[in-house]
Amino acid sequence: MPSLNRRGFVLIASILWFVNLPLSAQWAPLVKDADAQQRISWWREARFGMFLHWGVYAFPGRGEWVQWQEQIPVNEYAKLAEQFKPEHFDPDAWAALAKEGGMKYMVLTSRHHDGFALFDDPGSSFTSMNSAAQRDIVADYVKAVRKVGLGVGLYYSPLDWRYPGFFFPGIYRANAEELHAQYERQIDELASHYGKLDVLWFDGGGNEWLGFGGLEWGEQGWHARAKDKPYAGQFDWRDVEVVSHLRELQPGVVINDRTNAPADFRSREGDGALGDFENRYPWELCTTITEGAWGYQPNAKVKSLATLIHLLIGAAGRDGNFLLNVGPRPDGQIDGAQAERVREIGRWLNTNGESIYGTRGGPWLPGSYGVSTHRQNVIYVHLLQAPKSGELSLPILPFRVKSAALLHGPDLQFKQSDRELVIAVPVASIDAIDTVLKLEIEQPWTTDSVIPVPTSF
Numbered sequence: 001m002p003s004l005n006r007r008g009f010v011l012i013a014s015i016l017w018f019v020n021l022p023l024s025a026q027w028a029p030l031v032k033d034a035d036a037q038q039r040i041s042w043w044r045e046a047r048f049g050m051f052l053h054w055g056v057y058a059f060p061g062r063g064e065w066v067q068w069q070e071q072i073p074v075n076e077y078a079k080l081a082e083q084f085k086p087e088h089f090d091p092d093a094w095a096a097l098a099k100e101g102g103m104k105y106m107v108l109t110s111r112h113h114d115g116f117a118l119f120d121d122p123g124s125s126f127t128s129m130n131s132a133a134q135r136d137i138v139a140d141y142v143k144a145v146r147k148v149g150l151g152v153g154l155y156y157s158p159l160d161w162r163y164p165g166f167f168f169p170g171i172y173r174a175n176a177e178e179l180h181a182q183y184e185r186q187i188d189e190l191a192s193h194y195g196k197l198d199v200l201w202f203d204g205g206g207n208e209w210l211g212f213g214g215l216e217w218g219e220q221g222w223h224a225r226a227k228d229k230p231y232a233g234q235f236d237w238r239d240v241e242v243v244s245h246l247r248e249l250q251p252g253v254v255i256n257d258r259t260n261a262p263a264d265f266r267s268r269e270g271d272g273a274l275g276d277f278e279n280r281y282p283w284e285l286c287t288t289i290t291e292g293a294w295g296y297q298p299n300a301k302v303k304s305l306a307t308l309i310h311l312l313i314g315a316a317g318r319d320g321n322f323l324l325n326v327g328p329r330p331d332g333q334i335d336g337a338q339a340e341r342v343r344e345i346g347r348w349l350n351t352n353g354e355s356i357y358g359t360r361g362g363p364w365l366p367g368s369y370g371v372s373t374h375r376q377n378v379i380y381v382h383l384l385q386a387p388k389s390g391e392l393s394l395p396i397l398p399f400r401v402k403s404a405a406l407l408h409g410p411d412l413q414f415k416q417s418d419r420e421l422v423i424a425v426p427v428a429s430i431d432a433i434d435t436v437l438k439l440e441i442e443q444p445w446t447t448d449s450v451i452p453v454p455t456s457f
Contacts (some may be wrong), residue, residue, distance in 0.1 A: 003195070021178060028206065028239075028257040035251075040264050040282050043199070043254050046151060046359045047316055048349075050342075051286055051325035052094065053109050054154075055116045056080035056131075058330040063293025067114050067161060074162050079124060081116065084131035089332025090145035095335060097124040101342035102349030104153030104357070105202045108141050108325060110190060112295075115160040120193075123185050126162075142194045147300055153189060153199030157182040158237070158259075159209060169235035176235050180333030187242055190245060191249035198253060200246060201267075204258040205239060207231040256284070268320070271311060271431045277365050279333055279448055283323040287311060289338050296327040302337045305344050308435045312356065313382045313434060314346070317371020319361030355380035355407060355436050363445050364394055367453035370434070376444040380407065383425065383435040392423045393436075395451050399441040407436035 004104040008421075057064045059080050060255045067077045098106050111117040119138035122132075128137045138154065145152045159166055159407040160182065165175030183205075191197065207230035225231075243261035246253065255262035265282035268275055274285055289308065292300035308324065315322040326338045334342075349356065359373035359380065369392060370384035377399075383392065396419055404414045404423050438448065 009358070027261055028263045029264075031262040036174075036264065037250055040254050041091055041150070043105070043321065044282055044360075047321050047356050048103050048312060049105040049153065049199075049284075049321065049323045050098040050101065050103040051105060051107050051155075051323045052328060053112070053295075053296075053325055054328045055109060055112050055114065055118065055295070056084050057112070057114060058296040058328065059083050059114075061296055061298050063297060064109075064112050064295030064327075065293065074371070077114065081131040083125065083132060083330070084128065086328075086330065086332030089135075089137070090142075091137075091141045094148070094328075094334065094349075095144040095148045095150060096142070097339055097342055099148050101346040102353060103150065103324075103337055103342075105152035105153050105199060106141075106145050106153050107136070107199055109155040109157075109185065110138050111156055113157050113159045113204050117186065119186075121186055122292075123182065138190070140196060143199075146195070147351060151198035151429050152194075152196065153201055154197060154260075155201040155203060155279050156187065156190065158202070159204030159206035163349075165235075166191065167211060167215065169231070170233045170240075173235060180238065184242055184245075187246055190250070191246050193251075194253065197250050200253050200255050200307070202256055202258040205237070206443070207237060207260055207288045210237055240244070252377075265321075265346075271307075274311065274318065277361060277450060279319040279361055279450070282321070283319075284323050284442070285311065285315045286323040286325065288325045288327075289341055290327070294325050294327060296329050296335070300327075300335075301340050305341060305348070308341065308345060308387060309348055309433050310384060310424070313371055313373075313384075314366070316356050316359060316373050317361050317366050317382060320327070352436050355382065355438075362450040363397060363447075363451050365452050369394075369453060374445045377441050379439040379441060379445065381437040381439065383421075383430070383437065386427070386430045386435070387425055390425060390427060392425050393424075394421045395419075396421055396443075397441060397451070399443045401441055403440045405438050406440045412437065 053064050072164040110119055115126050117124060119127065120129045120136045120322050121127050128135055142152050160179055163175055163179040165179050167170035169176035210231040215222055237260065239260040243255065243259060254264040256265055256266060256267045263320050265284055268283060268285045271287050285390045288294055290300035290302050312322045326342065328334050355373055359375045362372060363374060363379065364372040368385060373380045396416060401414060401416055401421060404412045406412065406429055409429065415422050423437065
């Protein structure tokens with residue numbers, strides 16, 4: 001380590017900045033057990049996964065919230081199960097596409113808020129086994145994903161629109177208890193009968209959602225409950241018990257923060273939730289490949305390759321994962337335009353993947369230049385905006401830079417002083433989506449500190 005000069009001062013200042021980052025409210029505490037770091041390590045290295053929202057809501061083709069938004073009666077909505085016979089459902093094709101797209105794990109909606117389960121549950125009649133398909137979709141999916149060597153993930157929502165006890169657990173206490181019994185039973189089914197699960201992605205759970213996250217009775221009648229105020233009635237969702245049982249059956253599973261039980265990683269949702277740099281705990285950004293809903297919508301506009309690549313590298317450069325959703329059609333196939341965009345991302349990763357997989361965010365904070373990632377003594381700079389002067393200027397690091405080059409390209413000229421590192425980036429080398437620079441430094445970057453970058457360069 002060099003003596004305390006300008007470079008050392010930058011490092012100390014960055015550590016102080018890191019320590020004083022503000023904490024934001026979250027749904028659940030983070031795990032603190034001795035196995036937590038080992039359990040999550042593969043997931044952090046993976047960086048990129050495929051989300052799949054699929055169920056009977058694919059038939060109306062108006063998104064996964066269609067029943068709630070259009071207030072379709074439960075009995076009428078249940079008839080969609082009679083149509084659920086996806087003649088082109090091919091989980092091997094799903095898994096092959098995810099692998100071709102550079103994804104390292106997959107997460108399928110085993111049951112969404114409408115209550116339709118894609119797995120066998122003897123205690124429920126609203127399942128794929130009791131639909132026209134008479135098929136355990138989850139069993140076939142798990143087998144296919146495991147076959148190609150990807151991480152097996154399942155989404156599960158304790159919320160179920162068929163149960164009024166979820167919305168009013170006080171007055172419909174018995175019904176709320178029935179819903180809780182289904183929650184316990186179905187998690188036990190998923191954890192007991194499908195082999196090793198790598199990810200359990202909860203949604204619609206926790207006391208923030210209980211009572212549907214808003215309605216409560218007060219002195220001035222019914223009103224919306226504050227978003228940061230959890231349900232505080234007599235009914236207990238008992239997430240800790242359910243998740244503890246899940247971990248007993250699946251000790252290696254990683255779990256997100258959308259319950260009240262201790263979580264392995266935080267979740268951010270939607271393009272606009274990319275947010276700030278955060279390396280104190282694992283987190284993931286999930287969003288859709290289309291500009292529509294998460295569930296299938298015919299002719300939904302697929303986001304551009306540049307938009308999706310920028311979200312992927314934006315998450316990695318902020319030290320997070322990226323979970324990209326596709327919505328299969330009613331027949332079980334993934335829409336052609338969505339599938340082709342996934343393949344395009346895969347082709348980009350075939351060239352640039354070393355700057356994403358197995359890296360951590362930093363050492364430089366995201367800025368107008370783009371983001372940075374690193375692994376040991378190699379730093380990758382993702383230039384999302386070409387420097388106007390033809391030179392990229394960054395704050396100096398505590399270790400000297402030994403070399404600079406375009407990833408899979410020629411060496412770049414650079415100079416470093418006690419204040420800044422300046423790298424020449426010829427106009428001809430600029431890529432329209434992302435120009436990746438590869439820097440080698442004298443020693444591995446092992447600190448969690450990060451260095452702010454000026455807003456202009």
